[in-house]
Amino acid sequence: ELKVEQNPLFLSMQEGKNYTIYCNYSTTSDRLYWYRQDPGKSLESLFVLLSNGAVKQEGRLMASLDTKARLSTLHITAAVHDLSATYFCAVDRGFGNEKLTFGTGTRLTIIP
Amino acid sequence: KAGVTQTPRYLIKTRGQQVTLSCSPISGHRSVSWYQQTPGQGLQFLFEYFSETQRNKGNFPGRFSGRQFSNSRSEMNVSTLELGDSALYLCASSLFRGTSPYEQYFGPGTRLTVT
Numbered sequence A: 001e002l003k004v005e006q007n008p009l010f011l012s013m014q015e016g017k018n019y020t021i022y023c024n025y026s027t028t029s030d031r032l033y034w035y036r037q038d039p040g041k042s043l044e045s046l047f048v049l050l051s052n053g054a055v056k057q058e059g060r061l062m063a064s065l066d067t068k069a070r071l072s073t074l075h076i077t078a079a080v081h082d083l084s085a086t087y088f089c090a091v092d093r094g095f096g097n098e099k100l101t102f103g104t105g106t107r108l109t110i111i112p
Numbered sequence B: 001k002a003g004v005t006q007t008p009r010y011l012i013k014t015r016g017q018q019v020t021l022s023c024s025p026i027s028g029h030r031s032v033s034w035y036q037q038t039p040g041q042g043l044q045f046l047f048e049y050f051s052e053t054q055r056n057k058g059n060f061p062g063r064f065s066g067r068q069f070s071n072s073r074s075e076m077n078v079s080t081l082e083l084g085d086s087a088l089y090l091c092a093s094s095l096f097r098g099t100s101p102y103e104q105y106f107g108p109g110t111r112l113t114v115t
Helices: none
Strands: A004-007 A010-014 A019-025 A031-037 A043-049 A055-058 A061-066 A071-076 A085-092 A106-111 B005-007 B010-013 B019-024 B031-038 B042-050 B053-057 B064-068 B074-078 B087-094 B110-114
Touching: A004 A085, A010 A019, A019 A031, A019 A085, A031 A071, A043 A055, A043 A061, A043 A071, A071 A085, B005 B087, B010 B019, B019 B087, B019 B110, B031 B074, B042 B064, B042 B074, B074 B087
Parallel strands: A010 A106, B010 B110
Antiparallel strands: A004 A019, A019 A071, A031 A043, A031 A085, A055 A061, A061 A071, A085 A106, B005 B019, B019 B074, B031 B042, B031 B087, B042 B053, B064 B074, B087 B110
8 A cells, every 4th residue: 555654744944944845655656746735725736756866846846756765855945934835745656546645744834 | 727626615514415526627637536635534535537437446435426427527426424524525637648647636625514
């Protein structure tokens, strides 16, 4: 059974600081996704990572994937209040088994 | 391009009743998946449909069922509602690239409360 673990579960950080959210998964996976969810809202797609060594950046967020270590990271640079949200990673098993298995989520709070 | 739409957005039902939720995918997307989100269990996969056929199913009891129509719109049904079915139900649609669905785009969700 595919398991996805995120840490930390909660993260409170000051504006301007850098931090990293970690996502570990238990078995071989073809694709890894990062989503953002604001309170009471749906999931917004942030990144799709398809291969070992993939790195994607959007604004102050950068995601990377190491398939050998079964690890993805979401790095936040110089955090701003607008980044406060819950971040989820999710993986699927590829062709024929594309259902997403989600991590527990990381609730990020940026303090002014 | 319009996003994924779900109706209704909010629903209150009583234990024992049944409920039907609807999802319209992004135009051109033929794969539709359903997820349940609760504070205790997080986000869990319910089922996925493509071309009116269920391709994948999660570990939920038979009270949870779904279907997809020829226009790719999907419905899910929960019969004999239990208090534990209170959740945010999210629908996601995706394109197929080659032989596999790709990135999933989520709708706003239906908030179901069972009393």
